[in-house]
Amino acid sequence: MLHAAATPARKKVRIATTSLSGCFGCHMSLLDIDERLLELVDLVEFDRSPITDIKHCGPCDVAIVEGGVCNAENVHVLRELRANAKVLVALGACAINGGLPAQRNHLDVGDCLTRVYCDRTGGEVPDDPELPLLLDKVHPINEVVRVDYFVPGCPPSGDAIWKYLTDLIFGRMPRLEHPMLRFD
Amino acid sequence: MTTTQTGLGTYLERILKRHGRDSGRLVQILRDVQAEFGRVSAEAMAILAERLSLPIGDVESTRDFYSFLTSEPTGTYRILFSDNITDRMLGNQAIFDHMARRLGVSRGVVSADGLASLDYTSCTGMCDQGPAILVNGMAITSMTLRRADQICELVRSRVPVAEWPNEFFRVDHNIRRADMLLGTDFTPGSALRAAVAMGREAYLAEVKRSNIRGRGGAGFTTGVKWEAARNARGDARYVVCNADEGEPGTFKDRVLMQFYPERVFEGMALAAYVVGAKLGLVYLRGEYLYLKAPLEEKLSELRAARLLGDSILGVDGFDFDIEIHMGAGAYICGEETALIESLEGKPGRPRIRPPFPVSFGYRGQPTVVNNVETLCKATEIALHGGAWYEGFGTKQSTGTKILSVSGDVERPGIYEYPFGVRISQVLDDAGAKNPKAVQISGAAGQCLTTREFGRRIAFEDVPTAGAFMVFADHRDMFEVARNFAHFFQHESCGFCTPCRVGTRIQAGIMDKIAAGHGTQYEMNELQHLREVMRTASHCGLGQTAGGAIADTIAKFREDYEKRLARKDFEPAFDLDAALARAREITGRDDADSRMLSDA
Structure with a gap:
């Protein structure tokens, strides 16, 4: 537990978070730190995040990324975070390996789209420019931007996320050991 | 059952009979099926599984493991180019492309008329007389x-390979x-x-006295191995000769098997005499198929001379015979438990070790696995004694070692030294031209630079299984390392994740750097990956x-750095190309459907 509570003078760490091609499970796990959330809000403030609903992020200290990269929008969001954050963290299996969404990687993306939109309903594949275009494969985020830290788990437990964040915020080398370091 | 299936069954029956319906000989059976039909089809597997009482999954996993066994038909002429770095330095890629054009086939695809298929394969052990093909x-x-x-x-005129000019197949020593x-x-x-005159105990004592160590790379003391196999509890004992010389750049065992086979076989008989084995097995790598027939003939000669068979040299109970097993294109089978x-x-x-093969080896019985060269050495100790033998070499590495020298030298070939x-002496003797580096003991060995040419070949200093590849100063050591990275990716058996995934990522990163998209990030990743795989x-x-x-990064960093992009990071793939399929299927071509890789 965190005893060295931040003094009022301490500048809050600014954090941006996003879920790309993920299930929001890692974000749910972040909320799983329970009452420590109260300590967290003393330490950090949120920029772009599902928590704040800010759409574009500004300069910040840490960007936490859940999910892999499956479409053009994911690439743009990820690049924006990378450009603005000092430290970028891949959180959870999908961000690190592509995870469950990458199960489609052995299929042709064109076949997937026609199967879903044409063969079943007799319609057409939507072509609205508003819609993000799918990449042919789902990629882990480190294939698109430089990543500073990887926190494994599907999802990483609330304890693991808390341990990692507090290590980072207080300038310790972030370190996860068994049983917090796990890949399932 | 259709007539073709009946026909297939009859053919398979003949192959099965040749191998005594022994499911333990499945690799040999599948090799024969592949040779006969140009593939191992699902129907053939089903029949084999039934008649050998094996689950079909076992047959399939064996087939899929070996690169010379295929599920789809290969060309009537299956042409495989050895792709070791030494073959590349001799220009194999230009010849490959030329042949592909002439035959109208692309890599890995069978020509439309089924006549030819063309592909690369791992080092075929002809580095001193490459470029080589199979x-x-x-x-x-x-x-x-x-x-x-x-x-x-010849391919176009459909001349059988057996009738091709003899000089094509000439392999010099x-x-x-x-x-x-x-x-x-x-x-x-x-x-x-x-040895028989000395008696078992006395000969084993001589072998131990000689302090001879295995020539396959690990350098385990041979006398200790034999003694352990002799003392282990078991119903039968086996002697295995490891002639699966797969390490890129090694070809000494090929020369020994081709020109000195009687010593190899006699070495096996000596080991059998000590440990009490009745059966010896030679595991000959699939690439050396041309040696099989002459070796079988040599075995018949030895049987006729009563040097193999029952009561060898009239010694009661000294019964020993040798079988030759062929590999099917898998580097990992040079590892003794994989070989078994x-x-x-x-x-x-x-396998997981322990137990080691000396107590739990072939068919679960005590087994001695020795390198070809080690077995030859055993004959010298029998003839001259351990004390004599110990007089050669260094304290911890006695006797002589055969080196396979290839690459940028005037006289590539076989060099035997104490x-x-x-x-530096090997380089001088071989006529190395401005050497920049030597890769010792193959892709898995170490890379030495000019400053280290004063070091010595010995277990105390630079251990080796025999490969000695020389690179002149105009060579690019990054390309050497990249060749090895692809070799390991191809040869990983896929059993454990660090190796299966690690070798693949490693090769991917090397390709990315080669394409000019690597950054310092990739350099760090390579070193990190190496640690994960190593441990x-x-x-x-x-x-x-x-x-x-790791060696080439440490010693020839400039060969890497000249390729690095002057950026913090570049994506691992072409982002715009990754959107192409979706663009095509949606018919979109708006601004948002395009992306720059370095935005």
Whole structure:
């Protein structure tokens, strides 16, 4: 537990978070730190995040990324975070390996789209420019931007996320050991 | 059952009968099926599984493991180019492209008429007379564009490989420096007679006295191994000769098997005499198929001379015979426990050790696995004694060592030296032209630079299984390491994740750097990956797969850095190309459907 509570003078760490091609499970796990959330809000403030609903992020200290990269929008969001954050963290299996969404990687993306939109309903594949275009494969985020830290788990437990964040915020080398370091 | 299936069944029955319906000989059976039908089809597997009482999954996993066994038909002429770095330096890629054009086939695809297929394969052990190829398993050396044209003609006229000109298949020994093994005459039976005259115990004592260590790379003391196998509890004992010389750049065992086979076999008989084995197995790598028939003939001669068979040399109970097993294109089978798995008809995945083969080896029985060269050395000890033998080499590495020298030298070939020879002397003797680096002991070994040429070949200093690849100063060591990275990716058996995934990521990063998209990030990743593979892999393959890259980064960093992009980071793939398929299917071409890789 965190005893060295931040003094009022301490500048809050600014954090941006996003879920790309993920299930929001890692974000749910972040909320799983329970009452420590109260300590967290003393330490950090949120920029772009599902928590704040800010759409574009500004300069910040840490960007936490859940999910892999499956479409053009994911690439743009990820690049924006990378450009603005000092430290970028891949959180959870999908961000690190592509995870469950990458199960489609052995299929042709064109076949997937026609199967879903044409063969079943007799319609057409939507072509609205508003819609993000799918990449042919789902990629882990480190294939698109430089990543500073990887926190494994599907999802990483609330304890693991808390341990990692507090290590980072207080300038310790972030370190996860068994049983917090796990890949399932 | 259709007539074709009945026909297939009859053919298979003949193959099965040849192998005594022994499911342990599955690799040999599948090799024969592949040779007969140009593939191992699902129907053939079903029949084999039923008649051998094996689950079909076992047959399939064995088939899929070996690169010479295929599920789809290969061309009537299956042409495989050896793709070791030494073949590349001799220009194999230009010859490959030329042949592909002439035959109208692309890599890995069978021509429309089913006539030819063309692909690359791992080092075929002809580094001193490359570029080398295999046509339907038979080795052809010293490829030139002219020879490629001749081969294309023969293929087009459908001349059977057996009728091709003999000079194509000529394999020279290129012995450049002979010492106590290669330079002395040998009368078959003399070593056995000497050992029998001494008696089992006395001969084993001589072997231990000689302090001879295994020549396959690990350098385990041979006498200790034999004694352990003799003392282990078991119903039967086996002697296995490891002639699966797969390490890129090694070809000494090929020369020994081709020109000194009676010593290899006699060495096996000596080991059998000590441990009490009745059966010996030679595991010959699939690439050396051309040696099989002459070796079988040699075995018949030895049987006729009563040097194999029952009561050898009239010694009651000294019954020993030798069988030859062929590999099917898997580097990992050079690892002794993987080799044993393969001998038992299974995919060549390394076992967990201990137990070691001396107590739990072939078919669960005490087994001695020795390198070809080690077995030859055993005959010298029988003839001259351990004390004599110990007088050669260094304190911890006694006797002589055969080196396979290739690459940028005037005289590539076989060099036998007493242990302790300096790298610089080998380079001088072979006529190295401005050497920049030497890769010792193959892709899994170490890379030495000019400053280290004073070091010595010995277990105390630079251990080696025999490969000695020389690179002149105009060579690019990054390309050398990249060649090795692809080799390991191809040869990883897939059993453990650090190696299966690690070798693949490693090769991907090397390609990214080669394409000019690498950054410092990739350099760090390579070193990190090497540590993961070295510490977490199941066997030596994964543990050493990052070694050549780590060595070349440490010693030839400029060859990497000149390729790095001057950026913090670049994506691992072409982002715009990754959107192409979705663009096509949606018919979109708006601004948001495009993306720059370096935005």
